Amino acid sequence: MEQLVKELVATLGAWLPAPHAALFAGLGEGSSFSGAGLWRVEHRDAIYVLRRWPAAATSQRLDEIIRLQRHLAAANLAVAAPLALADSPEKFVHTHFGANAEFWTLSPWLAGVADYWTYPRAARLKSALRTLADVHLAASSHAPPDANGGPRTARSPALQKRADRLAALQAGDLAELKSYVTRGPASLTRELAFHALAHSERALPRLSHESHRWREESLPLQWVLRDVWHDHLLFTEDRVTGVLDFGAVAVDSPAGDVARLLGSLVGDDEAAWQLGLDAYASRRQLAPDELAAARFFDASGTLLSAMNWVHWLYRDSSSLGPNVDLPAAHRRLERLVSRLRSLASV
Structure with a gap:
């Protein structure tokens, strides 16, 4: 020390x-x-x-x-x-x-607390999505590193990677993950991992099929956050006073950020999704294909995030580091399994 x-x-x-x-x-x-x-x-x-x-x-x-x-x-x-x-x-x-x-x-230091889950109010949700839209508007004038300034339209790198990952899971990676979990010590987290695998197996064929479209779809691309979720938004009362952690920023579709944030804050609450989308649109409009992409970003992200946690917990823990908070990891996986349950029933 x-x-x-x-x-x-x-x-x-x-x-x-x-x-x-x-x-x-x-x-x-x-x-x-x-x-x-x-x-x-x-x-x-x-x-x-x-x-x-x-x-x-x-x-x-x-x-x-x-x-x-x-x-x-x-x-x-x-x-x-x-x-x-x-x-x-x-x-x-x-x-x-x-x-x-x-x-x-x-x-x-930025003032505020990441406490939306503790105090989930409509005013806070609107502030979160308006803030995200303002970030996207400002970022749209920041030149991508591989283009001559301004946003452009092209295939989403994130959606291409997701299509590849879904295909790999379907081709055998999911079965391999299951074998690692099976060999793990009995625990509540292992039972949770089995639930994640079972729900993912049911949802995987549909999402893999949908991914063929999104692998090739052209979308507006610009600088986006890519890791904007509950813990990275600070609130003071009902106002966002801090946007944290820019370690994952890249040039991609803003629809991915919208999906990441809404999925994190409100899960499968359709009324809250619509409230958030309307708040975002009050600052920056999403085209119909971006709205559709946001739904696929959310569904595929839920499944792949769950599989990432299973991978880190049971196959390769090096990404988590030596001081990983296992109860926190369990809670993250628990939230994802809750959403996977709905995804698998579609």
């Missing part, structure tokens, strides 16, 4: 004077499943978040993420853009070279 504090103080000094005066508190250990390290930093009269990025991060990838964050923050959205280094105002990442390169960023 003493060595960690020394490392945090030394790292903080890349941005702030007198870093030894700061107070540190760990955030999200065992609950983010991202491999990142997060610390709340109190320094003088301000609060920050210090982030150590996952080992898989690269300087090029961080540059993409930070440029988008700064673009959105400049549009007065509830996004915390990383701060510039004290001695390099054009740089935002501190790199520590040890056995492996480590990348660190420091961002302002």
